[in-house]
Amino acid sequence: QQPVQSPQAVILREGEDAVINCSSSKALYSVHWYRQKHGEAPVFLMILLKGGEQKGHDKISASFNEKKQQSSLYLTASQLSYSGTYFCGTEIGDKIIFGKGTRLHILP
Amino acid sequence: GAGVSQSPSNKVTEKGKDVELRCDPISGHTALYWYRQSLGQGLEFLIYFQGNSAPDKSGLPSDRFSAERTGGSVSTLTIQRTQQEDSAVYLCASSSRAAGILREQFFGPGTRLTVL
Numbered sequence: 408q409q410p411v412q413s414p415q416a417v418i419l420r421e422g423e424d425a426v427i428n429c430s431s432s433k434a435l436y437s438v439h440w441y442r443q444k445h446g447e448a449p450v451f452l453m454i455l456l457k458g459g460e461q462k463g464h465d466k467i468s469a470s471f472n473e474k475k476q477q478s479s480l481y482l483t484a485s486q487l488s489y490s491g492t493y494f495c496g497t498e499i500g501d502k503i504i505f506g507k508g509t510r511l512h513i514l515p
Numbered sequence: 516g517a518g519v520s521q522s523p524s525n526k527v528t529e530k531g532k533d534v535e536l537r538c539d540p541i542s543g544h545t546a547l548y549w550y551r552q553s554l555g556q557g558l559e560f561l562i563y564f565q566g567n568s569a570p571d572k573s574g575l576p577s578d579r580f581s582a583e584r585t586g587g588s589v590s591t592l593t594i595q596r597t598q599q600e601d602s603a604v605y606l607c608a609s610s611s612r613a614a615g616i617l618r619e620q621f622f623g624p625g626t627r628l629t630v631l
Contacts, residue, residue: 409557437617448519448606448622449558494558498617501571502548507557 408433410497412506419485420514427509429495430477438471438478439496439503442489449494452480487513517541519609519623527629528597536592536626540609547590548620549574549582550606558606564590565612597630604628 410431419425429438437456443449455471455478466483482489490513496503520539528534540547549561560574564584575581579598584590594601604627608620 439617439620441620448624449608450622451619454617454619496558501546501565501612501617502560502563502574503617503620504560505550505558 408497408499409504410438410495410506412493412495412509414509415507416510416512418512418514421487422484425482425485425511427480427482427493427495427511428477429479429497429506430475431497433476433497433499435471435473435476435478435497437498438469439498440469440478440480441494441496441505442491443494443508444491452493482511485511485513487515489513519607519621521605521607521623521626523626524624525627525629527631529631530599531596533593533595534597534628536594536605536628538590538592538607538609538623540588540590540607541611541621542588544609544611544621545587546610546612547584548608548610549590549592550608551576551603552606552625553603561592561605594628597628599630602628602630 413428440452441449469480471478492508494505494508496505522537547564551559563571566587579595582592604625606625608622610620
């Protein structure tokens with residue numbers, strides 16, 4: 408039931424782009440994305456509710472392919488502040504089941 | 516406005532002791548969630564409250580874990596006879612969840628539990 412995220416970790420230089428993938432073996436009705444900076448609480452980024460929908464948050468956007476049961480998070484022209492661990496979550500009943508996270512480290 | 520608060524921020528206890536972790540959600544948020552995060556791991560769902568009732572306790576790892584919520588507000592997670600594997604950060608989140616729709620969750624800073 409836990410969504411699978413890839414890659415597990417990625418190191419980028421400031422200004423580079425990154426893609427984080429999230430896939431599920433079960434049908435997806437929505438995908439939630441959160442970011443957790445080191446030593447801090449997770450913070451909401453976005454919820455994708457419809458198949459094929461794309462949403463954006465600053466230079467962070469995401470797509471949701473309901474048919475393929477997957478979502479991708481796109482980080483464009485990454486900034487140092489983007490460093491952290493990104494979690495995707497899928498709704499099962501009344502709760503969100505999160506993936507294990509993707510650690511993103513941005514180098515200056 | 517005030518966010519989700521948790522207390523204590525850190526708790527060190529001896530194996531076999533009981534501990535209580537507290538969560539104060541954002542005022543008016545009817546949904547409350549507890550998660551556990553072990554070192555370098557993801558967010559493991561423990562329990563969900565809607566108001567004072569817990570429709571989903573499926574994530575509680577054993578009967579040593581229990582939780583309650585009173586007045587539709589404060590929640591307490593209790594771990595009895597703590598074991599070393601219980602060491603983790605326990606996160607609480609609240610949400611203004613409407614029926615059938617999961618909304619943004621606001622997380623507290625967590626309680627870091629260390630069992631010696």
